[in-house]
Amino acid sequence: MIPFHPRPRDADRFVADLAQEEQGGAPSSRPETREVETVWDALGGLDAADFDLAANDAGSPRLSRRAMLTGAGLAASGAVGGAFxxxxxxxxxxxxxxxxxxxxxxxxxxxxxxxxxxxxxxxxxxxxxxxxxxxxxxxxxxxxxxxxxxxxxxxxxxxxxxxxxxxxxxxxxxxxxxxxxxxxxxxxxxxxxxxxxxxxxxxxxxxxxxxxxxxxxxxxxxxADWRQGRISFDGAALAEAVLEMNRYSRIRLVVVDPRLARTPVDGVFMAGDTAAFAGALQALYGTSIARDGDLWTLSP
CATH class of the missing domain: 2.60.120.1440 (Jelly Rolls)
Incomplete structure (x- = not known):
C-alpha cells in the first residue's frame, strides 16, 4: 500500500488524460495531476509477489488498458487493491x-x-x-x-x-x-x-x-535449472563451472592450476551454495581449498 491522499478531482483528471491518450488524443498537462502520476509510476515497482501471483508459465493474468485505467482511478483515490x-x-x-x-x-x-x-x-x-x-x-x-x-x-x-x-x-x-x-x-x-x-x-x-x-x-x-534455483554442469571445464558458481555468491572461487581448470565437472548444485560445490570437488578430485575471507582458492 502506498500512502497517498490526492483530491479526487485530480485523480479523475489523470485517468481522463490516460483515456484520451488511449483513443489517440493528446493528453492535457495539469500541474495538480503530477502527484497522481508519481504514484502511478511507483506502482510499476510492484511485482508478482506483491499480488500473490504464481510465477509459473501457465495462467498468466492479463489486464486490458481499460481495466488498468480503472485501477489507476482506485489507486489515485487511495484504494490500491493491485496494479501492474x-x-x-x-x-x-x-x-x-x-x-x-x-x-x-x-x-x-x-x-x-x-x-x-x-x-x-x-x-x-x-x-x-x-x-x-x-x-x-x-x-x-x-x-x-x-x-x-x-x-x-x-x-x-x-x-x-x-x-x-x-x-x-x-x-x-x-x-x-x-x-x-x-x-x-x-x-x-x-x-x-x-x-x-x-x-x-x-x-x-x-x-x-x-x-x-x-x-x-x-x-x-x-x-530450466536456473529458473528453479539450480546450476547444472555436463562435462563443463572446472574453470567454466567456477565462473558460473561465482555469479550466484559473494564467495569468489579461484582456480590457480591450469590442469585443474580443465577438469570436467558434472552434477547439479543449488545456486549460491559454494560450500557444497567446493566440498564435492574435495571429495571427487582431492582438491585443496585455501580460504581467505570471501576468496576461496582451489588447487590440486
Missing part, C-alpha cells in the same frame, strides 16, 4: 547477487530475472520494450494480436517477438539468445531488416553490434 506496471517512462527492476524475481507486466507477459540482473521496461500503446542492462532474463511473452511487437534490447542487439518463450543472457562481449518455443527475429538494434529467425530449440550469440553468429542447440536443461 504501465508507464510512459522506463521502470527499472533489478536483482542482487543470488536473487531471482518474476515480474508480471501489464500486457500479461512474464519476465524472470536471474542473479545480478537489471532491466528497464517501457510499455505503452505503441511500444513493448525491455532493455537488458546486465545479467540474464527469461521471457514468456503474451501474444496480443493488436499489440506492438515485443522487443528486448541488449547491447547493440534487438530480439523481436510477438508471443513466445525465450532466454536472454548478456555477457561482457556478446548476448546469447536461447529460444524455447515460438519464434524470434534477432539482429542489430538499429536495423529493421536482415534479421536471423530462430526456431524452437535453437540459440545464437550476438556480438556487441548485434550481428549473429552460428546457430547452435539451445541450453534447455540449464535454463
Amino acid at each position: 506496471l504501465w508507464s510512459r517512462r522506463a521502470v527499472v527492476h533489478e536483482t542482487g547477487i543470488g536473487e531471482r524475481e518474476t515480474l508480471v507486466l501489464s500486457d500479461g507477459s512474464q519476465v524472470t530475472l536471474n542473479t545480478a540482473t537489471r532491466i528497464e521496461v517501457r510499455l505503452d500503446g505503441g511500444r513493448r520494450e525491455v532493455r537488458l542492462d546486465s545479467g540474464e532474463a527469461f521471457f514468456s511473452v503474451a501474444h496480443l494480436a493488436d499489440a506492438a511487437p515485443f522487443d528486448v534490447l541488449s547491447d547493440g542487439a534487438r530480439i523481436r517477438v510477438t508471443g513466445t518463450r525465450f532466454n536472454v543472457r548478456r555477457h561482457s562481449d556478446f548476448t546469447r539468445v536461447d529460444l524455447i518455443e515460438g519464434g524470434v527475429a534477432v539482429g542489430p538494434a538499429s536495423e529493421a531488416t536482415s534479421r536471423l529467425i530462430l526456431r524452437p530449440g535453437q540459440a545464437v550469440r550476438l556480438d556487441k553490434q548485434g550481428l549473429p553468429g552460428s546457430v547452435v542447440p539451445a541450453r534447455l536443461e540449464q535454463i
